[in-house]
């Protein structure tokens with residue numbers, strides 16, 4: 001079974017789970033636009049700190065089963081962590097985690113990236129994390145990558161001053177591609193790391209990080225913040241770079257110790273071609 005395929009476990013009644021953990025799922029997210037920090041603040045007469053809202057709102061886009069934000073929520077009780085995902089099983093698991101752990105600062109929103117403009121207002125988010133976003137390696141799926149220049153341009157207006165976007169991925173090709181896309185969208189890179197676990201050991205481990213590092217992956221990362229508005233030519237250069245992620249692999253595919261998630265079949269295919277002595281396909285035409 002591939003790691004990207006989510007199979008419903010035996011005896012798993014999805015509707016029943018979604019209903020049981022509904023307290024942690026926000027189905028009317030557009031109704032909270034601009035008010036997340038206040039609206040989600042728990043009404044608790046025992047609290048004596050005088051606050052009536054969360055200090056910040058942070059988004060984990062593509063949160064999966066919620067392990068990462070649950071750890072963040074434990075660490076920072078006065079920050080609201082919102083996890084968004086499009087996969088109903090992930091929503092159910094993430095919401096279960098929030099309920100079981102009693103995390104009143106963790107909310108799951110069952111929506112995808114395209115819904116962001118109707119869910120958050122300008123400057124509402126103090127951070128966005130993109131942990132192991134689906135890489136969409138094929139050229140004709142490039143626009144679906146969450147680090148694509150157009151997604152990054154959309155995220156800019158949601159970020160508060162000083163807010164950051166952090167990417168973590170097992171895919172060096174996606175990381176190389178993302179560096180160019182962040183630049184094209186006018187971001188300033190605070191740090192780029194080819195081993196985030198070594199460079200930022202305090203960061204909670206995500207489900208995919210745990211599973212993929214067990215297979216030999218290293219985690220690549222970028223943390224960036226919006227800089228000055230990008231010009232049209234720069235944005236266009238980012239769009240023009242929308243090629244297959246295969247282009248970012250080394251010329252010698254046999255030198256790879258680890259093949260990133262989602263590229264296994266394509267790499268095997270190209271290795272087989274070379275084994276059979278077929279002509280190398282130039283990098284920029286790999287689809």
Ligand SMILES: C[S@@+](CC[C@H](N)C(=O)[O-])C[C@H]1O[C@@H](n2cnc3c(N)ncnc32)[C@H](O)[C@@H]1O
Pocket residue numbers: 061062063064065084085086087090111112113114130131132133134206207208209
């Ligand atoms: C590889 S998993 C990573 C999960 C988790 N972040 C982790 O690191 O363990 C990618 C997740 O992104 C979700 N996803 C893919 N496209 C998305 C989109 N456009 N908006 C929100 N979530 C998306 C998938 O459903 C999946 O749960």
